[in-house]
Structures are given as structure tokens and as C-alpha cells.
Amino acid sequence: MLTDDERDAVLFTRWRSGREAEVEAFEAFLVYEKVARVAPTYQLLRSASMWKECRAEPFQLPPPELWPEVRDVLSLLQELHTRGVLPEFEVVSAYRPAGLNRCAGGAARSSHLRFAVDIAPLDAATADRLCRFWREEGAAWNMGVSRYPTGRIHIDRNGYRTWGASHGRGSSYCLR
Incomplete structure (x- = not known):
């Protein structure tokens, strides 16, 4: 079951209309980089959850110069899935323009x-596996991980770090 049932594949199909060439180029890049099956395209292009309040689009395509960063995050998610750290997940937010x-x-x-991706809340066992991976291998992956007060998990490849509700390292659920 989707945790963001409004920004689903149907809404994405409508949004994609008129952007077909750009979205196809993005999807071709993901296929070429062997990360196309990590998550559905519509999830990877979900913008901020507050898109309506901000009068923004429900989906955002990152500019092509950022696609290598997309590949890097997706390769990490792929590894986490393959190793059973994240057996299932839903991307609820990814790229956001300024x-x-x-x-x-x-x-x-x-x-x-x-x-970066925010994924749907994880059960306790999955969260523990993710934190163990971060502690043991996160530095090698240049992995950032956090859990927001909503329960959503943030994952990026922009530096080995963790933080929590206070936006500081001390409140990270991975350091408890």
C-alpha cells in the first residue's frame, strides 16, 4: 500500500504528458546505469510532500547535470535492497528545486x-538494519541517514553523517 496515494502512477501519467522526451531521457539514463528497477519512476520524481501548499508540481525532474547524483543514491538503495537491509520501501520525496x-x-x-530520497517509515527491525549498515559501511558509501519526526527516513550520498529531530547528530536514531 502506498503511503502517498495521491502522487501515484495515474497522477504521474498526467504530469508526464508534455514532458515525455525529458522523462524518457531520464529513464534511459537509469537503464544505462543499471538502476532503473530500484524504484518506480513516479516515486523517484516525487517532489516535496508539501507541493500543494507551496503551489509546486507534484513531481520534479532533476536537471541532467544532477543525474549522476541520482545514480549514486539509487546504487546505494539497490545495494540496501539486494542485501535485505531495505526489503521494501517507497520513495515519498526526492529532488527539490531551491x-x-x-x-x-x-x-x-x-x-x-x-x-536525496525520503522513504516511507520503516518498522523497527528494518530501521535497526539500516543503522547497522550505516555504522559499518556508511563511511565507504559517503552515506547520510536521518529519521524525521514523521518517521520518514532520509538517505543521501553527500557525506557520512547522521542527524535526528533536533537537526543534530545527538538526536540521531542510529546513535542510540
Whole structure:
């Protein structure tokens, strides 16, 4: 069951109309980089959850110069899935342009400006596996991980770090 049932494949199909060539180029890049099956395209292109309040589009295609960052994050998600760390997940937010990020309350240097994913809440066992992976292998992956007060998990490849509700390392669920 989707946790974001409004920004589903049907809405994505309508949004995609008129952007077909750009979305197809993005999907071709993902196929070429062997990360096309990590998550459905419509999930990878979900913008901020506050898209309506911010009068923004429900989906955002990152500019082509950021696609290598998309590949890097997806390769990490693929590894986490293959190894059973994240057996199932739903991407609820990914790339955000600067204006939408500001409106949505994102950090000024948010990884979402380049490409990061927020995934749906995880059960306790999955969260424990993710934290163990981060502690043991996160530095090698340049992995950032956090859990927001909503329960959503943030994952990026923009530096080995963790934080929590206070936006500081001390409140990270991975350090408890």
C-alpha cells in the first residue's frame, strides 16, 4: 500500500504528458546505469510532500547535470535492497528545486537540492538494519541517514553523517 496515494502512477501519467522526451531521457539514463528497477519512476520524481501548499508540481525532474547524483543514491538503495537491509520501501520525496525546498522548510543546503530520497517509515527491525549498515559501511558509501519526526527516513550520498529531530547528530536514531 502506498503511503502517498495521491502522487501515484495515474497522477504521474498526467504530469508526464508534455514532458515525455525529458522523462524518457531520464529513464534511459537509469537503464544505462543499471538502476532503473530500484524504484518506480513516479516515486523517484516525487517532489516535496508539501507541493500543494507551496503551489509546486507534484513531481520534479532533476536537471541532467544532477543525474549522476541520482545514480549514486539509487546504487546505494539497490545495494540496501539486494542485501535485505531495505526489503521494501517507497520513495515519498526526492529532488527539490531551491524555491520548493525553501517553501517546504528544507535546510538551505539540503541534499534534496542535488538528489536525496525520503522513504516511507520503516518498522523497527528494518530501521535497526539500516543503522547497522550505516555504522559499518556508511563511511565507504559517503552515506547520510536521518529519521524525521514523521518517521520518514532520509538517505543521501553527500557525506557520512547522521542527524535526528533536533537537526543534530545527538538526536540521531542510529546513535542510540
